[in-house]
Amino acid sequence: MTVTREELAAFADGELTGERAARVAAAVAADPALAGQVEAHHALRARLADHYAPFAAAPVPDRLTALLTREAEVVDFTEARERRETRRTVPRWSWIVGPALAASLALVLLRPGSGDDGAPYADPQLAAVLDSRLVAEQAPRADTRVLLSFRAQGGGFCRVFSGEGGGGIACRDEDGWRLEALGEGSAGAATDYRMAGASDADLLARAQEMAQGPALDAEAEAEAKANGWR
């Protein structure tokens, strides 16, 4: 029975199992020369391990750890930049949204132009939403969502709404909710991370131009609703 040098090394390194291991073990037990080789293998292994141990025990130079920690910072920078860039698209309307922005966006059922003449008014369904829905209280999956409410420069109340079928800005006047602006609205994916679509951003920017002061906060909005938006 012969044992190859490879087998012997594998045996010494604990790589063999089962029958092969037993076979080599028996050969080693029967042959002092083989036993000596296994011992020499172990001795070399120990010597090399000792020799290289200090390299792993030595303190790691800063330039190497800095690579990793700097990289961690870079990741943070990336996130920070993304946050900054997100903010950068927002500023046009951020101040007006301020207090009211729990604003997530949504699906809309807008049928523009139910009015007889040129000035479109919200249809009864949309009007009902605009009349009753408070930004703070609407369901996340509401078909039409009110993004915010504000007081226009003329003094009347306006509301920005958004939904699947379109979005816009409606201002309350004597006759109802007059549609001041229309946008595309946003597809309201029912996730926790609703993002304002570009058209919503445009609407909000437009709202900011129309508004006097920031958007209504929840309390002011509730009060405006109680007064019929007049």
Added chain:
Amino acid sequence: MLDLLPRLRRFAAGLAGNPADGDDLCQMSLERALANRSRWQEGTRLDSWMYRIMRNIWIDEGRAGSRRRQTFVAEEAGARQGGDGAQEAAVELSYIDRAMQKLPDDQREAVLLVMVEGYAYKEAAEIVGCPVGTLNSRLVRGRDALMAMLGEAQ
């Protein structure tokens, strides 16, 4: 990754033959790993992946020829050091270093991965990218060559 660094430095120093070149190799490996981190598959071993990157860089560098020159210089420096007789501990250490440097790359990395880093043959073979049997025989050839060289020095 930070926890891996000491071991990576050890492997790098073993491949490169001295700590300074080892740290350069280590730095290149970290940079490449960070640049390619999207390729690391979650759930696989980070250490094996890092070792593989490092040995690939080492092999590439060797092919580029720059390492041959460095090794030559390092050996000369080691020999001069031995001539001083003043730093016996360093000389003693350098026997192993120099013996390791005389091994072919494939044998040296097999010896380092198994006998120093403690990888199983299968893991070492995966890092190197060869069959287990090949790894086994490289290890044996490297080991025998080392024993022959170090046996004289003992």
